[in-house]
Amino acid sequence: MTAYxxxxxxxxxxLGTDVVDMDKLRKLCFSGCPCESGYRSISWKLxxxxxxxxxxxxDSWKEKQRALYSQFVxxxxxxxxxxxxxxxxxxxxxxDHPLNPNxxxxxxxxxxxxxxxxxxxxxxxxxxxxxxxxxxxxEYPCEEMVNASNKVETLRKRVEQxxxxxxxxSRNWLGITNMMSSRKKAHEEYSVLSExxxxxxxxxxxxxxxxxxxxxxxxxxxxxxxxxGPIYYTFVNDPDVDCRRCxxxxxxxxxxxxxSEIRDNFNKTMDDSDFGIGSMMKQxxxxxxxxxxxxxxxxxxxxxxxxxxxxxxxxxxxSQEFPLPDVLRIWxxxxxxxxxxxxxxxxxxxMLILLRSDILKDDFPTNMKLLQVSHFFFNFLFQxxxx
Amino acid sequence: xxxxxxxxxFKLLLIGDSGVGKxxxxxxxxxxxxxxxxxxxxxxxxxxxxxxxxxxxIKLQIWDTAGQxxxxxxxxxxxxxxxxxxxxxxxxxxxxxxxxxxxxRNIDEHxxxxxxxxxxxxxxxxxxxRQVSKDRGxxxxxxxxxxxxxTSAKANINVERAFMDLAQAILNKTPSKDSEPRGIDVHxxxxxxxxxxxxxxxxxxxxxxxxAWQPYSIGWPLFGQLQQHLPTACPxxxxxxxxxxxxxxxIGSALAAVAAAALARLPSSPPPHPHARAAGDGHxxxx
Ligand SMILES: Nc1nc2c(ncn2[C@@H]2O[C@H](COP(=O)(O)OP(=O)(O)OP(=O)(O)O)[C@@H](O)[C@H]2O)c(=O)[nH]1
Ligand SMILES: [Mg+2]
Numbered sequence: 253m254t255a256y257x258x259x260x261x262x263x264x265x266x267l268g269t270d271v272v273d274m275d276k277l278r279k280l281c282f283s284g285c286p287c288e289s290g291y292r293s294i295s296w297k298l299x300x301x302x303x304x305x306x307x308x309x310x311d312s313w314k315e316k317q318r319a320l321y322s323q324f325v326x327x328x329x330x331x332x333x334x335x336x337x338x339x340x341x342x343x344x345x346x347x348d349h350p351l352n353p354n355x356x357x358x359x360x361x362x363x364x365x366x367x368x369x370x371x372x373x374x375x376x377x378x379x380x381x382x383x384x385x386x387x388x389x390x391e392y393p394c395e396e397m398v399n400a401s402n403k404v405e406t407l408r409k410r411v412e413q414x415x416x417x418x419x420x421x422s423r424n425w426l427g428i429t430n431m432m433s434s435r436k437k438a439h440e441e442y443s444v445l446s447e448x449x450x451x452x453x454x455x456x457x458x459x460x461x462x463x464x465x466x467x468x469x470x471x472x473x474x475x476x477x478x479x480x481g482p483i484y485y486t487f488v489n490d491p492d493v494d495c496r497r498c499x500x501x502x503x504x505x506x507x508x509x510x511x512s513e514i515r516d517n518f519n520k521t522m523d524d525s526d527f528g529i530g531s532m533m534k535q536x537x538x539x540x541x542x543x544x545x546x547x548x549x550x551x552x553x554x555x556x557x558x559x560x561x562x563x564x565x566x567x568x569x570x571s572q573e574f575p576l577p578d579v580l581r582i583w584x585x586x587x588x589x590x591x592x593x594x595x596x597x598x599x600x601x602x603m604l605i606l607l608r609s610d611i612l613k614d615d616f617p618t619n620m621k622l623l624q625v626s627h628f629f630f631n632f633l634f635q636x637x638x639x
Numbered sequence: 640x641x642x643x644x645x646x647x648x649f650k651l652l653l654i655g656d657s658g659v660g661k662x663x664x665x666x667x668x669x670x671x672x673x674x675x676x677x678x679x680x681x682x683x684x685x686x687x688x689x690x691x692x693x694x695x696x697i698k699l700q701i702w703d704t705a706g707q708x709x710x711x712x713x714x715x716x717x718x719x720x721x722x723x724x725x726x727x728x729x730x731x732x733x734x735x736x737x738x739x740x741x742x743x744r745n746i747d748e749h750x751x752x753x754x755x756x757x758x759x760x761x762x763x764x765x766x767x768x769r770q771v772s773k774d775r776g777x778x779x780x781x782x783x784x785x786x787x788x789x790t791s792a793k794a795n796i797n798v799e800r801a802f803m804d805l806a807q808a809i810l811n812k813t814p815s816k817d818s819e820p821r822g823i824d825v826h827x828x829x830x831x832x833x834x835x836x837x838x839x840x841x842x843x844x845x846x847x848x849x850x851a852w853q854p855y856s857i858g859w860p861l862f863g864q865l866q867q868h869l870p871t872a873c874p875x876x877x878x879x880x881x882x883x884x885x886x887x888x889x890i891g892s893a894l895a896a897v898a899a900a901a902l903a904r905l906p907s908s909p910p911p912h913p914h915a916r917a918a919g920d921g922h923x924x925x926x
Contacts, residue, residue, distance in 0.1 A: 474705065
């Protein structure tokens with residue numbers, strides 16, 4: 253216990269100075285951030301270059317960024333949401349209309365966005381399904397959303413609308429009229445929440461939607477939700493009210509910064525370059541070859557390629573391989589790695605070596621399962637280390 | 640040495656747009672359960688199920704791929720080894736059906752020519768939300784002479800049948816003589832794993848165990864120092880001479896192969912590989 257207190261004291265010292273010493277902070281975080289007093293949130297914000305090092309600049313900076321985020325929400329969700337509605341009522345002979353084949357057509361963009369939104373929606377609904385957290389209502393819903401007038405098409409309405417639109421088509425094909433029943437159904441899916449509430453996963457959805465809109469070259473790629481999840485979870489569960497209230501905006505910027513470092517992993521055109529996921533997998537296999545040639549040879553012999561398992565480890569920064577509390581602990585170390593993400597590769601290599609005695613004796617399918625079964629992995633490693 | 644518990648090994652692949660229910664179908668088949676809370680597949684997943692068909696124990700190795708476009712470069716590399724491909728769309732989503740032809744083209748480009756295919760229209764329990772009529776599914780399947788079924792992972796409709804039909808189609812093409820199975824030669828595969836008999840715990844494991852692992856507290860001495868704890872080399876076998884023996888055997892057989900090829904002066908038709916032959920004969924179109 254005294255060691256733990258010393259630790260807390262060290263954190264309060266490093267974070268208490270006027271200008272944060274990043275080297276010291278990195279060293280401390282590497283062996284784990286306590287969540288007490290919001291040390292983890294603050295540390296991550298610093299490690300992800302969101303907060304400036306000078307402490308007296310924090311408040312004004314945060315204010316500025318949060319205002320910027322509100323603006324994004326307004327411009328990318330609220331405003332288009334209201335114009336679309338106006339358009340619905342407008343005369344179809346207008347210049348731009350839903351069937352406009354022109355790629356620059358606002359409607360074209362709108363439909364494309366909807367496709368992306370439906371995908372984000374699907375993935376966010378099932379974010380960390382073993383944890384109830386993301387299904388719970390947030391303490392601080394976005395005012396502009398829950399108080400939005402009927403005229404504004406919020407993301408929630410937009411997803412519902414997409415489902416309905418597709419059903420109108422189905423009615424034409426089959427001659428079945430079922431629009432009323434489905435509207436009720438779509439509504440029921442949110443029914444656990446009362447009026448004016450938003451679930452945490454909806455907040456995550458909004459952040460991802462805005463990110464994807466701001467990064468049209470990349471858009472939304474599955475797995476991004478799993479990168480955002482741990483950040484958002486940490487900020488929402490902070491003891492500090494200010495941190496909790498602005499978790500959405502802060503997570504957005506931290507996520508954006510983190511993505512700027514790992515976006516190549518999500519970009520399929522980078523797969524074979526020196527920066528994409530392909531090269532990371534190569535580095536991992538290279539390291540394994542050096543550290544444990546027999547294990548590497550065995551995997552090669554069985555043609556158990558890193559794409560089968562390490563692709564996910566590396567792309568998602570291990571967030572799918574361990575239960576969330578462990579992911580947070582692992583990320584303390586990953587984020588304090590100065591040569592991000594060299595440590596990630598080392599860690600993955602260590603995971604393989606820990607499993608070596610099984611890898612060496614088992615056949616391909618057994619090994620495949622061993623390396624793929626997420627979540628059980630951790631307990632398994634845990635037992636191994638203490639045996 | 641593990642006892643052989645099956646006669647044939649078939650490799651199957653599940654493809655289709657994201658969200659059509661590939662993972663759910665596979666879970667229904669392998670664990671006979673339905674779970675609405677699967678996270679989207681990133682990259683590729685893998686399941687095994689052993690079934691009995693025509694008096695044979697068949698081990699199905701089923702690969703479940705991610706549907707989103709981004710993962711295609713990663714997933715198309717599995718097409719080559721697949722003997723059966725399950726192409727899934729969602730009957731409540733017209734777009735996933737429209738993409739069927741795109742997936743078929745993918746198969747043509749990347750899979751073996753004689754791969755068995757099957758089209759599944761999933762989520763047929765949601766008839767009230769249907770967008771793709773059964774006739775449309777039927778006709779595209781007929782057009783390409785591919786078997787077709789409507790399934791539901793949720794209501795457990797036709798799932799078992801779909802996988803069994805596909806396995807049966809592959810089995811039908813397999814020569815009946817036991818000595819020439821079309822599936823991966825089980826004996827050969829297990830033979831190769833014999834080299835690595837149970838090994839003593841690796842020294843680096845001991846090194847890691849020495850470090851206390853305390854994920855929830857703050858003192859988690861990390862893999863950071865791992866590199867120092869790792870030995871630089873680990874021999875393949877307990878004794879160096881065995882390594883040499885393996886090496887000599889390997890080089891010997893390689894030399895023999897080269898010599899044989901040279902003697903035959905590149906014969907016009909090299910002796911067919913068992914797989915290759917099975918692939919060539921009896922191309923059965925199952926309808
Ligand atoms: N009603 C119904 N829903 C289903 C059925 N099969 C799957 N679903 C739902 O469809 C959603 C997607 O299912 P998955 O199996 O994860 O989809 P997938 O094809 O594996 O998607 P990716 O991994 O992203 O490529 C889940 O929310 C399931 O609950 C079905 O037979 N009936
Ligand atoms: Mg899946």
